[in-house]
Amino acid sequence: MQYRKTPCWVADRSGDQALLLTHDLPLSGQTKPHRTMAVEVAPPELLDAFRRLAALLDTPRDLPILAPLIQQELLYRLLVSPQSEQLRDLAAVSGHSHRLSRAIRWLGAHYTKPLDVTELAEHVGMSASAFHRMFKNVTAMSPLQYQKTLRLSEAQRLMLTENVDVARAAFEVGYISPSQFSREYRRQFGTSPTSHVATLRQIA
Numbered sequence: 001m002q003y004r005k006t007p008c009w010v011a012d013r014s015g016d017q018a019l020l021l022t023h024d025l026p027l028s029g030q031t032k033p034h035r036t037m038a039v040e041v042a043p044p045e046l047l048d049a050f051r052r053l054a055a056l057l058d059t060p061r062d063l064p065i066l067a068p069l070i071q072q073e074l075l076y077r078l079l080v081s082p083q084s085e086q087l088r089d090l091a092a093v094s095g096h097s098h099r100l101s102r103a104i105r106w107l108g109a110h111y112t113k114p115l116d117v118t119e120l121a122e123h124v125g126m127s128a129s130a131f132h133r134m135f136k137n138v139t140a141m142s143p144l145q146y147q148k149t150l151r152l153s154e155a156q157r158l159m160l161t162e163n164v165d166v167a168r169a170a171f172e173v174g175y176i177s178p179s180q181f182s183r184e185y186r187r188q189f190g191t192s193p194t195s196h197v198a199t200l201r202q203i204a
Helices: 044-058 060-079 084-091 096-110 117-123 128-139 143-161 166-172 178-189 193-203
Strands: 003-011 017-026
Touching: 044 060, 096 117, 096 128, 096 143, 117 128, 117 143, 128 143, 143 166, 143 178, 143 193, 166 178, 166 193, 178 193
Parallel strands: none
Antiparallel strands: 003 017
8 A cells, every 4th residue: 555645725614725644545446547537436434524513513612622523534545545646636836726727718718729739738836648648537637638628618609699690710829721620620519500509599
């Protein structure tokens, strides 16, 4: 079993955030890639700690002393749970999820521009290969596919809500060729932009 020190942020009694360095916490042993969202059955030990924390509401005088102890137990239980690697990654400021969230925000603000995956990886402090692999693990798409989805969704919105024609919608979201836009739109939604927007209007 492997051990390592992990920095995690927890709230103290005053509501301010304090850095809690946990020592010698066992890793879960999971090596498969994880995603930002996951569902896991809560173990009995974790549920018992929640129950004891909630029970303190019946004895307010015990809250200042016992609640922080149970909160740290909850933190410990989470950090040795089957999803511990995901939680550690989200908690660590330098973790992959933090870097990927920066990349996703950048794509959301610059999706109309040509995408250089290597430059984007450097922008968030990762190698191109690691960035591409982790991005796909988290979003189930490559960076280029993600950008394409953003473009097509915005183009659909323009055509549907602002009555923009196909060619203008294509140019607005960064396509140089309306025919390429139409091909990729059909690939994404199964029909042409004009037909799809007409169908959506009928449904609305």
